[in-house]
Amino acid sequence: MAPSDFIRTVVAQHVTEGRYQRIHTRFPPEPNGYLHIGHAKSICLNFGIAREFGGICNLRMDDTNPTKEDVEYVDSITEDVKWLIGGWADDRLGMKSKGKTPETQSVNGVADFHLAPAISNPKSEILEPFYASDYFAQLYEYALRLVKKGLAYVCDLSPEDTDKYRGAPDRPGQESPWRNRGLEENLDLFIRMKNGEFPDGSRTLRAKIDMASPNIWMRDPVLYRIRHAEHHHTGGTWCIYPMYDFAHCLSDYIEGITHSICTLEFEVHRPLYDWILENLDLPRPLPHQYEFARLSLGYTVMSKRKLMQLVNEGLVSGWDDPRMPTISGLRRRGVTPPALRDFAYNIGITKYNALTDVAVLEHAIRDDLNRRALRRLAVLRPIKVVLTNFPEGKTEELDAVNNPEDANAGTRKIPFSGVLYIEQDDFMENPSPKYFRLRPGGEVRLKYAYIIRCDEVVKDSSGKIVELRCTADLDSKSGGPTAGRKVKGTIHWVSADHAIDAEVRLYDRLFTVPEPDASGDFKQYLNPHSLEIVTAKCEPRVKDAKPELRYQFERLGYFCLDKDAQLSTDKTRLIFNRTITLKDTWAKEAHKSYE
């Protein structure tokens, strides 16, 4: 069922009214960092609306600040968006033919600019995202138009003075001494700004609105600043760059966007968004801005600045470190697009600044992986078990189900022998009565195999357990005469002689507190145990693991092959990431007894 929220309600109403020919949204990241799960919320919203109302969602680089942006980011953003919407809203993705810029048409003698998405282009044509920087020429024309209408002026105030003149939220601003320059002078100066005659910071183009407005953003906001800087997309073509407020509304207009959805902090910018569009006398229907609350998620940080800090200071291995809340990090961790979309659906869209419980994300991930993961047997922290009554050297092949949630996944054979590994956690010398795994003198079922009894605990000189000597009920094999015997616990195991080694990276939450950035330095809350690496003993079939598939190591959690496995020179090297553990009610029970 499609979600319902206040934005979709408005869109649905507009569809009913026939207000627009087609619903058109956009996802407009600035290419100055990697996308994170908060962006995923926005992507699911914008593409979800396009999908539900038969519309299009443009991917647009909001690239008006050359000093902060880079192609590395436009590439990663494009990849992440395509990955997230893959198989779900691919046909709603608005891109354009490579190199294409707005088409100019004359409406009542006035130039209008429009760039439609290349929806039905032949496949041979190379598509790329939209770029706000593709509209710099048109934006410049629009600015000229504002100057000619007496609604914008060139201001010579220094950055510091501009600041002073702006006033404060509770104190009106003061008009710039350059505010009332003549039309011709403004025009001449602005053109010369564009031509590169003035140094950075010496002048700006400002909208002439109201320095006494209670809304700071209406106090003659800067529209253009001088920046003699190379731009990642337009190169050295420009030395003046439009500000967000000027570029964004007009980019929306140029692309024919109907619903421009952004986060709450832009709410106070909406009057300016409307002011610019309304004062340009544009012929086509104007886009409107709607705001929703950005995502904040427990036990992580979401700001690009902080994520960048983690990367730059080497606190994580990169933007795609599996502990990062970035889309690339989640992908590498093994999270799938449907899980992320399901999460986005579940958290909803409101204007309330909420802190979302990570449990909601974790539930979405488990729910998805439970259905798709192939089950395998692997032991993370092995302890040796010798079956004293099992014929030495004998190997049996046992049948195991690949996925109990999916009958089509079939079965496989697992080798069984008299020397095994089981999980250290699955044996306790002096457990509580509620523990129903292996204990001295106790019985446990080996999954798909026999019921065994622990007869002897062998320790080394330091007292460390090195081996468990057990006897198997040889009639209790799955399908055998006493297979129906009820034993409280069932544990996983691997035949020692047949086991293969794999490096397994066990990830945990990156921070130790729900709100790492609530106060002080967020880095002090970094979880020192967010990554632990072990060498696991795995059933032989694990060597056939494929990077696109997901696995459940039974009773442990969900795992996937890490990209490092493919990059390694030794092709047989196996490296798994733990995406998430299984729900562990025993851990909760065990924890209770400590309290």
Added chain:
RNA sequence: UGCCCGAUGGUGUAACGGUAGCACAGCAGACUCUGGAUCUGUUUGUCAUGGUUCAAAUCCAUGUCGGGCAGCCA
């Protein structure tokens, strides 16, 4: 202290003047050759005070609390 926005169980989110529902989490139980999954049951809520109305989570007023806004960032 100017302007804008918000407030529904523990956490999120529905209900748009007419029985406060859902998800997650929690708790209890059933089932289980994964202490997983599944199933059943269950605890807990409309920020406050007034007003309008036959009827208010919903409309109005005031207050309280929380968030945002003073880049030539987006």
